[in-house]
Amino acid sequence: MARKLLSSMNLPASTTSILSARSLYSAKDVLCKTELELMELLDIPMAVLASTLARVYESVCPPYRSVLSLWVERSTSEVSGGHLPTGLHELDHALCGGIPFGLITEIVGAAGVGKSQMCIMLSVLAAMPRAFGGLDGSVIYFDSEHKFSPGRMMEIAQHRFPDIFSDREMLQKLALRVLILHPTSVAGLMESLKQLEKAIIERSAKLIVIDSVAALMQSEFGRDRIFERQELLGQQASMLKFLAESFRMPVIVTNQVRTKGDNQRVGPTSTTSSHDGLNIGASLDFGEVGLENHLTAALGTKWAHSVNVRLVLESLVSGQYFIKIAKSPMSPAVAFPYRVTKGGLELDLDSKSSFHVKKEEHEYF
């Protein structure tokens, strides 16, 4: 809407010509100036300016929807209530059905906890026909770390659905549905994202995976170029959100962890004086379950604001893996033990550690 042309807004011809003479062509050009600046620049009476602006506001302002109408639309038209089930039943239950459509879901974890495994598993699930709980669509998979293994995908598919994938033909069908892209630079990734709309429509894609969003960013932008990086991350988040919402599809991104510096824990000065250090920052700590406290998601707070759902995969010293819902507009903060098997990720609810989890659940509900 920002690029909407002023000439398309039915403004009086005289006004339009004044605007274009001052090289104001789009809504953005006008609305990025204060009223006084505009008056100074355009040299027109206040009343004319006011009516011009009113017209511009009106044509740029998107229409409103009542939440009821959105709800009716979603609950009648969407598969499994607008979620991609992960197949991990307790997790699905906590997430109200699975990975939500229209939002960015981030999977964070240290190396080797199974982030890429989870992405591959979810790709298989999204490509499955509706009858088997899938989304019956193709998957666009950005693999910036070259971790995607087609063999592993086949293995997961065969172990999960041994009946369906008994012959080569079905496996081939599945494999054809997953489009792998290898962006080599941040600019390349951004460019692909810009072009993605067409690909999504053509291939009727139902899932976008970016594994990982941190790898390229961190290799290209050192600490000295942090502002540039933040700017790009913001744009990337904006684009992903736009795609997720426009096509009502889930977007999954993975992120790495890094060691948390001590000074990360400091809160606003005015408040720290009265409290003993606020636990602010994209911290993963979850004291009760005793997960590792010194790690935090990479890419900083701004990115953390941009993701809507954050799932954290962590491993304990004991070798037990946990998946935790660290941020979600829907779900309480719960954690489940899991293990990586031939069929992808599986919940491991029999192990001793589930005791803590139940206690946690009790507190939040």
Next chain:
Amino acid sequence: MLLPLVHLYGPGVWRQEEEVLMDVVALPLPPSLRSKLQAAGYSTIDGSISPVQLARDVSITHEEALGIIKLVPSFNSTRIGFVSSGSADFGGQSAWDLLRNEKARRRIVTSCQELDSILGGGVCTKEMTEICGVPGVGKTQLGIQLAINVQIPISLGGLGGHAVYIDTEGSFMVERAVQMTESRVNELMKKASVDSQLKVNLENLKREVNVDHFLSHIYYFRIHDATEEVAVINSMEKFMVDHSEVRLIVIDSVTFHFRQGFDDMALRTRLLSTLSQKLMALAQKHDLAVVVVNQVTNKVTSEGLEVVPALGESWSHACTNRLILYWNDGQRLAYLFKSPSLPNATAAYDVSSRGITDAAYSYKKAKYT
């Protein structure tokens, strides 16, 4: 009759004849017209000058001249728009009147008693309240909760108003809003069924207190860039004409689109301050509460990194109240950091499937007070 040798409202100087001299530079005039005035020797304009004379002196049309004169505030016109209780007070109000108005102001409850109490009963109408905090602490949740709670009917102690939700990040979850509304509606009906007065009219009340009714009165705007944000906020005035029942505007978040694509920081500051002025004016004029959600950012200080609300120093002056949400030992806390009438204080709250609730276990209160 007054002898107002008082300097009032801007650069005008009052004279006994109830007229005012305005500096030409201070009038919002197109530059071409202004230079014409100055060239003709008018450095100030007298509000009582005849338009014909002005037109002749400056060689402009009569319409233009009248337009200029209308811009000069006359004694009478400045009084319009003020609630005047006396005759000679310039439309001002005594502190006593203000106090009385403040007491009568309505507040939107948060569903967490402790949080309500540090806010003096809830989020206040006619004010702008900023909620900031780390990702995942419950800013959006609080925003949705308020959009639901503003609709509690007056008979049940609420405002019975509608809500506008401006979503810039796409974080508004319809399912979540439905879930929270369901539990809120159930609670309200339970409360009404034990109330001796309301019990009689339970059927009537049901027509107002049900999930569909609540959901249909949250007006949702999804916007995708800063330009749209500016346009929506400026269109609110017009929106209010058809939706005078609106008592709450939530902007979640004001930050997102202003944190990228702005090379010119001075421009960003100017735009944001214009927006906050517009929002304040809306809040005052239509007796509604404005809640803006803000993100936090890392700031490099001499002591290392520090987490501060985004958008910088000038923005922090814009809001009447600022509520900071954060985690401590796995407990969500809210800290009232800035308020014109209430002391700084901390409250614990939880986010459950029902929405915002009282903290499940009492934390060591002594530590924070």
